[in-house]
């Protein structure tokens with residue numbers, strides 16, 4: 268029925284438009300009877316006055332999105348990470364720290380004398396957050412001396428940067444290997460698992476060379 272109705276409609280339109288009994292001369296509907304087009308030159312002020320200055324390079328560069336870098340995640344494969352320079356502290360109250368980066372007196376038997384990370388003391392059970400967007404490459408409750416440990420890889424300025432969060436509470440992990448996280452997303456809770464003398468977050472940071480650097484200084488520079 269629908270097809271028949273449509274066909275009727277389509278054929279009836281030209282029948283009405285050009286009736287067989289219409290004997291009046293008719294102007295073509297395609298040409299105006301009177302020429303109303305002004306022959307005066309038209310002025311397009313904006314176009315004629317505007318100067319087409321070349322944009323200085325740098326102020327208006329059409330930049331392609333920087334290519335992602337790829338993280339090799341165990342049992343997951345290659346995961347792309349897009350660049351994000353937004354970084355945040357891994358805990359609230361980052362000013363509360365017990366041990367800085369670098370050489371130190373070992374705080375316990377078996378503790379390192381060269382501290383590979385920074386110890387934050389925001390309080391037991393407080394949230395631990397990813398310092399930037401990234402992908403989780405390690406999430407374990409059996410991190411040896413590091414205890415409950417998560418590693419996240421980030422693309423900061425086109426560089427692959429890894430952040431490692433140690434000594435978190437058992438059962439507190441909020442992320443799994445291969446999962447994408449965003450800056451400030453909770454990954455666990457401050458605890459004292461592994462080689463630890465009290466509840467704190469041990470944060471390690473390193474680049475592709477694996478050499479640890481001072482995460483507190485690095486974050487402080489970028490967060491301001």
Ligand SMILES: [Zn+2]
Nearest residue numbers: 384385386469
């Ligand atoms: Zn530490």
